[in-house]
Amino acid sequence: MNRAVIEEQVIKNITSCEHLPKVVIMCGLAGSGKTTFAKKLENHSYHRLSIDEEIWKEYGRFGIDYPKDRYEILQVQTNEKLFGQFLKLLREKKNLVVDFSFWQKAERNKFKEIVDSYGGRWFLVFMNPPLSVIKRRLKSRNKKNDANAAFPITDKILNQFLQTFQPPDHEGEIQIR
DSSP: OOHHHHHHHHHHHHHHOOOSSEEEEEEOOTTSSHHHHHHHHHTTTOEEEEHHHHHHHHHOSBTTTBOGGGHHHHHHHHHHHHHHHHHHHHHTTOOEEEESOOOSHHHHHHHHHHHHHTTOEEEEEEEOOOHHHHHHHHHHHTTOOSGGGSSOOOHHHHHHHHHHOOOOSSSSEEEEO
């Protein structure tokens, strides 16, 4: 079965769940398809939280509108802002998709516990295409300059990402290759 069909089936399974609120936690490397999948959920009335797009909207372009060395600080500030929005949407029983990378198991667990504490239902969607697909997508994405391609991800940066990434394993994840 091809990836698009699998994605549509996963979306159907998530959206047909009667529970409120539903929170989709996206997980995967840069270029794995997280944002593309998350945007599809927006078409089903899910509120999407995207750190990349929020930084772009608030601060502009990496290395152009703000110095490259401020990115980490802006990322922390934006993460705090979006976390507040996350909690607000949970209190309001809104369905949402958290379009972050969630590379660390502890961070995924933290969000899952919060969703549980608000009586919500979480879905951990792990976008896990082959590395060759990720590299091809990143090569294409590196030619763009938009919110979801804030800075070029070189092979060196990708290798650093791979060293720190903790892929979900028996965490209730839904894996899409």
